[in-house]
Amino acid sequence: MEIDPILDEINQQIHNYQCGEDYHPLQISFKVRPPVFIAHPWLYFDSLIQYLCLRDALGEHFYILPTDIELPLDDLMIPIKKTGDVYHASISQFDKAPLYQSTIYKRFNDKNIDKLKPKQRQGRIHTDSGYFKDFMINLPFITPNRISFYTCADPKEIKRLLPHLNHLGKKGSIGGGKILKYKIKKTEADYSFYKDGQIMRPIPQELTKKIPLIEGTQFMNSSYKPPYWDKRNIKMCLVPKNPITVGI
Numbered sequence: 001m002e003i004d005p006i007l008d009e010i011n012q013q014i015h016n017y018q019c020g021e022d023y024h025p026l027q028i029s030f031k032v033r034p035p036v037f038i039a040h041p042w043l044y045f046d047s048l049i050q051y052l053c054l055r056d057a058l059g060e061h062f063y064i065l066p067t068d069i070e071l072p073l074d075d076l077m078i079p080i081k082k083t084g085d086v087y088h089a090s091i092s093q094f095d096k097a098p099l100y101q102s103t104i105y106k107r108f109n110d111k112n113i114d115k116l117k118p119k120q121r122q123g124r125i126h127t128d129s130g131y132f133k134d135f136m137i138n139l140p141f142i143t144p145n146r147i148s149f150y151t152c153a154d155p156k157e158i159k160r161l162l163p164h165l166n167h168l169g170k171k172g173s174i175g176g177g178k179i180l181k182y183k184i185k186k187t188e189a190d191y192s193f194y195k196d197g198q199i200m201r202p203i204p205q206e207l208t209k210k211i212p213l214i215e216g217t218q219f220m221n222s223s224y225k226p227p228y229w230d231k232r233n234i235k236m237c238l239v240p241k242n243p244i245t246v247g248i
Contacts (some may be wrong), residue, residue, distance in 0.1 A: 007069060010061050014072055017057035019079040020154030023088075025190040028158065029148045029183045035102070035141035036169040036177040040228075041242045043168060044201075045149035046080055046089035047226040052161040053078045073227060079157035081190075085225055086207060088152035088192040090200035091240055092168075094144040099244045102139050139171065142244065150191040150200060155184055202237040211238065 028045065053076060055062045065071070074085070081088040147168055151158075162182055169177035193200055194211055202222040203211060222237040223230070 006061065006064070007066075010058060010065070011072060013057050013059075013061065014054070014076045017053065017077055019053065019077055020157040021079070022154045022156065023079075023081040023152050024155055025150070025152050025187045025192075026155060026158065027148060027150055027185045027187050027191075028162075029146060029185070030168060031146055031180045031182070032144065032168055033175070033178040033180055034143035034145065035100070036144060036147070037102075037139050037141045037171040038169050038244075039140075041244045042091035042240065043147070043149075044089065044091060044226065044228055045151055046078070046087035047228055048165060048168075049078050049080060049089070049153075049158070049161065050076065050226045052164055055164065056161065079154035079161075081152040083207060084204075086204060087225060088190060090150040090192045090195075091202075092243075093148040093150075094142065094243055095146040096144055097142045097243045100141055100143070102141055141169075141176070150187065150195065152190045152192055155186070159184055199238055199240045202239050205236045205238065208238045217241065 050073065054071075054073070057076065058065075078087070162184075166172060166179055167177040168179065172178070191200060193203060193207075197212075197214055199211070199214065199217050202224045204224050205219065217238060217240075219236055220239055221234050222239050223233045224235060224237050225233050227233070
């Protein structure tokens, strides 16, 4: 299978993708089934929507994406208002967020036999490397019942996309953060940057002039737009307080 023509088509799908621009201030509330496994003190709503839009834009191509190719995600339109290159989308607001630790194990067992090729079934299964490798990892988790986000976005598009999101956080394959239901509600103001004396998302330094100075908040190097793992998206930002507390 030729890769370059497919990549050209994928890039074109990203560039041509269109979605709504009828922006309204919104609150999106998810009722979830704990635990919610996390790798960071908060979740990002713009990152969730970008993922859903990418899947929507690419269709079947989404499932054959090469892992070593960078996609032009800055060209992907998503239905959230932007100021400069910063989306009007808050971090996660937890109803409770004590932090706990769990250990996840993966071991080869009988249910994996149907995944073996006939030749593999005749020999020794290597569990020290490869697909069937055993592992043990420690994962932090929290136990919220409700997770909320604030945004300024197109409500019709958000309503269309959200049914394709089934969990929040990591390890959805083992039931982590399963979404039970969600609610989209219009708010009186756009709270995606600031609300009730709290910073609601990482805000690049050049956009903080209209944000009140708040005791206890700080500037630090932080990713400010999706994909948040990309180090090129790090700059000096006013950042929210850490909502996570240590559980017993």
